[in-house]
Amino acid sequence: MHPTRVIGLMSGTSVDGIDAALVEIVGTDLDLKVELLAGETYPYPPELQERILAVCAGEAISMAELAELDDAIALVFAQAAQNIQTGYPPATLIGSHGQTVYHLPPHKHGENHQSLGYSLQLGRGAVIANYTNITTISNFRVADIAAGGHGAPLVPRVDAYLLSHPQEYSCIQNIGGIGNVTYMPPRCDDWLTQIRAWDTGPGNSLLDLAVQNFSNGTKSYDENGDWAASGNPCFALVEQWLSQDYFHLPPPKSTGRELFGVNYLHQCLQDCQAYQLSPADVLATITELTASSIVNSYRNFLQRMPDRVLLCGGGSRNLYLRNRLQLLLGSVTVLTTDDIGLNAAFKEAIAFAVLAYWRQLGIPGNLPTATGAIQEVLLGEVNLVKT
Numbered sequence: 001m002h003p004t005r006v007i008g009l010m011s012g013t014s015v016d017g018i019d020a021a022l023v024e025i026v027g028t029d030l031d032l033k034v035e036l037l038a039g040e041t042y043p044y045p046p047e048l049q050e051r052i053l054a055v056c057a058g059e060a061i062s063m064a065e066l067a068e069l070d071d072a073i074a075l076v077f078a079q080a081a082q083n084i085q086t087g088y089p090p091a092t093l094i095g096s097h098g099q100t101v102y103h104l105p106p107h108k109h110g111e112n113h114q115s116l117g118y119s120l121q122l123g124r125g126a127v128i129a130n131y132t133n134i135t136t137i138s139n140f141r142v143a144d145i146a147a148g149g150h151g152a153p154l155v156p157r158v159d160a161y162l163l164s165h166p167q168e169y170s171c172i173q174n175i176g177g178i179g180n181v182t183y184m185p186p187r188c189d190d191w192l193t194q195i196r197a198w199d200t201g202p203g204n205s206l207l208d209l210a211v212q213n214f215s216n217g218t219k220s221y222d223e224n225g226d227w228a229a230s231g232n233p234c235f236a237l238v239e240q241w242l243s244q245d246y247f248h249l250p251p252p253k254s255t256g257r258e259l260f261g262v263n264y265l266h267q268c269l270q271d272c273q274a275y276q277l278s279p280a281d282v283l284a285t286i287t288e289l290t291a292s293s294i295v296n297s298y299r300n301f302l303q304r305m306p307d308r309v310l311l312c313g314g315g316s317r318n319l320y321l322r323n324r325l326q327l328l329l330g331s332v333t334v335l336t337t338d339d340i341g342l343n344a345a346f347k348e349a350i351a352f353a354v355l356a357y358w359r360q361l362g363i364p365g366n367l368p369t370a371t372g373a374i375q376e377v378l379l380g381e382v383n384l385v386k387t
């Protein structure tokens with residue numbers, strides 16, 4: 001069987017840039033295999049990044065500004081696709097997640113009425129398809145949301161086929177702007193239905209904002225966690241923050257910068273004043289919130305603790321965070337997906353390439369146990385090009 005060459009494009013809640021992955025895919029489920037030919041992060045032009053962050057923080061924009069922003073994002077996504085395949089024969093398909101600027105989970109009104117969620121990813125797929133002349137799948141979240149789901153997380157089905165283990169219970173922990181986990185029992189007959197997944201809460205979002213605040217914008221993140229490692233966490237504050245509702249909601253659940261964004265950080269900084277914490281102590285305390293919220297959610301919502309945790313996303317490079325996670329997890333083995341052959345930095349971009357490939361083959365991409373949707377659905381809208 002010939003492999004299909006697909007480009008996956010993703011920009012997540014960190015809004016740092018576009019992760020582009022050029023992959024070759026063969027197989028469909030248990031025989032699925034993905035080879036990463038090239039992976040690159042293309043930083044957003046600073047002015048565009050600023051506009052996106054403002055919209056994510058709830059700043060009002062006009063419809064005309066929204067239209068302009070949508071296509072400015074589409075253009076940099078299309079350029080990322082062109083760049084990543086330089087030197088290779090053209091890909092036959094693009095899976096473009098786009099840029100999330102708003103995410104509202106499904107919610108209850110009173111006792112009996114449930115409203116659908118709403119999730120907006122900018123960067124029109126039709127514009128990317130037209131620019132690259134490659135069929136582009138986009139808008140992956142809306143079909144799951146229409147089926148009553150959160151529209152997130154969508155990566156778990158890909159995790160299941162690429163990362164599950166024949167004997168061990170695994171957690172795949174992504175630490176991007178927001179953290180999310182996929183919990184998988186060993187592969188067996190009804191293994192797919194036993195998978196659980198949810199957004200664990202803040203990944204790096206609060207940490208990045210705090211670093212930018214303390215460095216007056218000269219640093220964008222805490223490289224390797226060095227700054228936090230020079231301070232001490234205030235455990236009383238971590239306990240106080242962990243009492244927040246989101247951490248106690250049972251899955252399926254999803255969140256975003258709407259909750260764990262600028263306002264949340266301001267509240268944290270205010271709380272820190274009572275303890276007269278240094279910037280390093282604040283960073284250590286926020287890092288501890290990320291680590292504890294992840295591990296507590298395993299203890300609260302899983303039937304059993306995993307044998308191994310595989311980290312991915314930018315936060316997997318934060319050594320201080322990784323050490324805190326290992327300490328809280330005790331004897332559980334903590335590795336990164338790199339350690340078992342799947343690139344940790346580009347896993348999400350790779351996943352959207354696989355989701356696009358499944359869409360073309362008519363294979364559902366969501367896992368109802370992960371998103372809460374009433375059924376499996378085909379994910380993504382197809383933007384065809386003339387052949």
Ligand SMILES: Nc1ncnc2c1ncn2[C@@H]1O[C@H](COP(=O)(O)OP(=O)(O)OP(=O)(O)O)[C@@H](O)[C@H]1O
Binds near residue numbers: 016177179224314319
């Ligand atoms: N060497 C490093 N040390 C510490 N943190 C790092 C390092 N490299 C990246 N990061 C963190 O990872 C973040 C980017 O991670 P990633 O690209 O996985 O996020 P994302 O895809 O935008 O988010 P999400 O998964 O929520 O959609 C950066 O903002 C930074 O906080």
Ligand SMILES: CC(=O)N[C@H]1[C@@H]2OC[C@@H](O2)[C@@H](O)[C@@H]1O[C@H](C)C(=O)O
Binds near residue numbers: 156178
């Ligand atoms: C709405 C949205 O963009 N959600 C992202 C975000 O970033 C991490 C977490 O929150 C996750 O649930 C989701 O992305 C991954 C790629 C997913 O859908 O699996």
